[in-house]
Amino acid sequence: MEKKYFVSSAEMKKYDRATINDFQVPSLVLMERAALETVGEIEKRFGKGSRVLVVSGTGNNGGDGIAVGRILMQRGYEVDFVLIGAEEKYSEETRHQLVIIAKYGCTLKSKIESMEYDIIIDALFGIGLSRNVEGIYKKCIETMNSISGFIVSVDIPSGINADTGAVMNAAVKADITVTFAFEKLGHILYPGCEYCGEVLCKDIGITKESFRGEEGPRVYSYADRYREQAAALMPARSRGGNKGTFGKALVIAGSRNMSGACELCARSAYRIGAGMVKVVTPEENREIIQKNLPEALLSTYTDAEKTESWKEFLQDLKESMKWADCIVIGPGIGKSGTASILFKYVVKESAKPLVIDADGLNLLAESEELQELLRTLSLKESRQIIVTPHVAEFARLYGCRPEEVKKDIISKTKELADRLCCTVVCKDARTAVADYMKRDVYLNATGNDGMATAGSGDVLAGIIGGLLTQGVRCREAAEAGVFLHGRLGDLAAERTGRYAVMAGDLTEQLKYILSDEGKRR
CATH class of the missing domain: 3.40.50.10260 (YjeF N-terminal domain)
Incomplete structure (x- = not known):
């Protein structure tokens, strides 16, 4: 590379x-x-x-x-x-x-x-x-x-x-x-x-x-020749593979009136090459997901405090986590009591690679216990963990003002990675990626201001999760995901202009940026 x-x-x-x-x-x-x-x-x-x-x-x-x-x-x-x-x-x-x-x-x-x-x-x-x-x-x-x-x-x-x-x-x-x-x-x-x-x-x-x-x-960063880089960043693709070969992603996302987050995230995991994607979301989102993303497996739940079937759901979730090769949690889940219970359960009950985004980060920022648990899981059990905060979420996790993050995004990203013992993707106009095992920091040069739109982060979480699902290691998945995400934004802006870019446009560009570009075994 x-x-x-x-x-x-x-x-x-x-x-x-x-x-x-x-x-x-x-x-x-x-x-x-x-x-x-x-x-x-x-x-x-x-x-x-x-x-x-x-x-x-x-x-x-x-x-x-x-x-x-x-x-x-x-x-x-x-x-x-x-x-x-x-x-x-x-x-x-x-x-x-x-x-x-x-x-x-x-x-x-x-x-x-x-x-x-x-x-x-x-x-x-x-x-x-x-x-x-x-x-x-x-x-x-x-x-x-x-x-x-x-x-x-x-x-x-x-x-x-x-x-x-x-x-x-x-x-x-x-x-x-x-x-x-x-x-x-x-x-x-x-x-x-x-x-x-x-x-x-x-x-x-x-x-x-x-x-x-x-x-x-x-x-x-990576060199600017995006088509060659897109190929180099993608995992090898076996011609003799099947849907199990290319991995299983579990996307825990969405809440009432927030179905878009789980759809964008799950669709992006599919588009980046995951063989199977299962969506875990509230019951209110069932029909929307079944209609808009029929390829996805689906598991739904109702508020924990309002149903006797919660234990049954948790058992099903436990089985789903065993089934999955990677878990993405947080996009649009909210901060309700149910969301908090669900988030803690996923962190504590699985050792699978984990991407934490959006509301998952806000819940993490409120719990020193969970932050300490992440450190333990990473250091003692080698769990792969990626957190993907934008600047405001980063500031809450770090304990500073957003302006301080913007002023020193490189050092701050590395410091938070060392503190949490994981890979950190700090999303801004220039996104930084760091982890606790390396001194260097990746600074992304792709993308444009058209990507500053609701749902763009959900797409990135899905892309990173989809790469992890296919066996890409933590740091490499984060860097590749950020680079490709920015290139998708560049392609979308070329086609629509920066003002008109929507998050769904980014996912659609995956069809073009990766066509016949992946390496083959």
């Missing part, structure tokens, strides 16, 4: 130093290669004679920008150079680039004097920015944004925090961002990704060898 890394500023600086110090690749060589790659992207879009403004800061990012401007000048572009900042702060490499352009007779300005440019090279700040942008720097960014020209940010838009994607009081709004070696976290996390435009990651000689035998970057 091809991985795409997203590095922090500290990681990138470490790999940069290793390339320079351990492999003896001079810093100025790396700078020249970065400049040449950036120039190549500009030449694809603009011809000779175009007016170019280079806005540089005092650090190495500024040196990159000056080198870009010098090469463009040599290739027939009209270039103005502006450098913002005190001379005593110039890095060695930037000072060297200034000597070079001086020998070519270039004039260096200290402020932007014209608003008439075709191209603006943003090289004011690089990945090391950690403080809010103020004063002349903020004014410079605002001026760059007000020019009607095409903005090219070198490495990252100035004003974006490379680790969090935060806007540090002001930020350049780029048309393209040319970055080097590895993409940065600020390129993918919101709101930073909205300032980057198209991100183009270029090889300048800093490679995986610079990891020096240590573990690689902490955060990764």
Whole structure:
């Protein structure tokens, strides 16, 4: 499986130093290669004679920008150079680039004097920015944004925090961002990704060898070629198999007036390849499920406190849990007394792989006893457990505010996984996946805002459950489910537009994304 890394500023600086110090690749060589790659992207879009403004800061990012401007000048572009900042702060490499352009007779300005440019090279700040942008720097960014020209940010838009994607009081709004070696976290996390435009990651000689035998970057995703990845993520499919071969999923979902949750979840488990799906839901949903999803097996119940048949139902549920290869519980079950009893029973009475979603998470957040039981089941009995909270549900489980989760979704997801000893899928505009047995975190780059619609999470729970049912291991099922779920949203948006996407559209796209794509034994 091809991985795409997203590095922090500290990681990138470490790999940069290793390339320079351990492999003896001079810093100025790396700078020249970065400049040449950036120039190549500009030449694809603009011809000779175009007016170019280079806005540089005092650090190495500024040196990159000056080198870009010098090469463009040599290739027939009209270039103005502006450098913002005190001379005593110039890095060695930037000072060297200034000597070079001086020998070519270039004039260096200290402020932007014209608003008439075709191209603006943003090289004011690089990945090391950690403080809010103020004063002349903020004014410079605002001026760059007000020019009607095409903005090219070198490495990252100035004003974006490379680790969090935060806007540090002001930020350049780029048309393209040319970055080097590895993409940065600020390129993918919101709101930073909205300032980057198209991100183009270029090889300048800093490679995986610079990891020096240590573990690689902490955060990764999958490469963008979704059809190849869809095939690689799916479990092998036996031509000689039968419905039992491909696993049995038990979906415990829905409540009165909430039949859609169990239908979406169960249908998604089927569509991702599960051989059999049994739905456990209140009696009120019987006719709807039988009509809309006749393929599913069905078991219904009435409120525990209102029926003498509850014990009989629990016995049937116990048998169903023995029958199943995976259990999904929570979508739309509510928080009634019956839902609570049902949830506790499933957690306590089965050792099968378990996906907990939606109301199941809210019930879990209210019970330290159940959280401790999950830890015990995972550590002592190796039960596979996945929890799939959106940000608000995550905050209730973690014990913090949703804003804190959004601000640090990577670390928070890993911390909750360690606390619960399970795999955690934290759903947001960028979804993170972590578990307690690995240091690294998967950060999903697929999907779009059209998926922010009721029922989308039910579809994801069904997909993950369906993959577990087919024997995919916990962490891999969560990552694959999230990746595929996002791709379904992308396909749905292509067909209907983002405004019109509904949860049911995601499940329907499984027919297309997986057609003839699965690996075969």
